[in-house]
Amino acid sequence: MPFAFYVMTILDPTFYTRSTLSVAREMLGKIFFRRYEGETLTGRIVEVEAYHEEGDEAAHSCIGRRARNAVMFRAGGHLYVYFTYGMHFCMNVVTEGEGVGAAVLIRGIEPLEGIDVMRRLRGYPRREYDLTNGPAKICQAFGIGRAENGLPLDGTLVGIADAPPVARKRIAVSSRIGITRSRELPWRFYLSGNPWVSRGRPSHP
DNA sequence: CAGTCGATGTACT
DNA sequence: GTACATCGACTGG
Numbered sequence: 001m002p003f004a005f006y007v008m009t010i011l012d013p014t015f016y017t018r019s020t021l022s023v024a025r026e027m028l029g030k031i032f033f034r035r036y037e038g039e040t041l042t043g044r045i046v047e048v049e050a051y052h053e054e055g056d057e058a059a060h061s062c063i064g065r066r067a068r069n070a071v072m073f074r075a076g077g078h079l080y081v082y083f084t085y086g087m088h089f090c091m092n093v094v095t096e097g098e099g100v101g102a103a104v105l106i107r108g109i110e111p112l113e114g115i116d117v118m119r120r121l122r123g124y125p126r127r128e129y130d131l132t133n134g135p136a137k138i139c140q141a142f143g144i145g146r147a148e149n150g151l152p153l154d155g156t157l158v159g160i161a162d163a164p165p166v167a168r169k170r171i172a173v174s175s176r177i178g179i180t181r182s183r184e185l186p187w188r189f190y191l192s193g194n195p196w197v198s199r200g201r202p203s204h205p
Numbered sequence: 206c207a208g209t210c211g212a213t214g215t216a217c218t
Numbered sequence: 219g220t221a222c223a224t225c226g227a228c229t230g231g
Contacts, residue, residue, distance in 0.1 A: 049223070058223065068216070086213030088224050105223060136224050178223050198224095 009162040010155035016076030020095040020102040024050040029166035033159045036143040047108025047190035053101035057181035061101025072101040081149040088136035110196040134198040
């Protein structure tokens with residue numbers, strides 16, 4: 001209920017067309033918004049990873065522009081959705097200017113509104129944090145797939161609503177998860193101790 | 206609890 | 219052929 005009393009201010013392109021690492025850090029605590037079959041689904045972003053074509057061998061964009069990663073090269077403020085492991089989708093927020101292949105992967109979200117819909121889309125997991133504590137789980141819970149690749153984050157179908165900045169002390173930094181190349185880069189940011197962060201156990205069961 | 210492993214489609218070597 | 223920005227089921231302690 002706390003969130004329902006705020007007036008939603010959907011972040012505009014100026015938020016996204018900046019340094020990818022800055023956008024990644026500042027996305028923590030913001031509210032991801034999704035309109036799905038007449039329902040509103042929202043959740044607080046608690047874990048992200050940055051990817052950039054320069055100096056990052058793990059970024060899809062590091063090989064240059066291709067059909068699959070084309071959206072990464074668009075101007076900041078679009079949704080980049082990709083299919084992986086033959087069955088999962090993951091979603092990113094495109095950053096920086098047109099022609100730069102950079103994005104921020106959303107890996108952890110704390111559900112706020114539309115939780116019943118998320119439960120149904122996820123097949124009713126037993127543990128509450130299994131709803132959205134991973135990039136592919138998030139896409140399933142929010143009904144994100146191929147059709148959403150390239151959508152503008154303008155609040156029509158998807159968007160991110162502003163929220164007060166998170167205290168620096170709450171933000172943890174680490175290397176990214178599930179990659180082999182460029183794994184030394186400390187480009188993963190998350191809210192320390194939050195149960196919806198992928199991996200790492202919830203504080204209290 | 207941690208560790209292992211199969212599923213299953215697609216892009217790239 | 220192989221790797222893949224993952225997940226869930228299964229094992230053993």
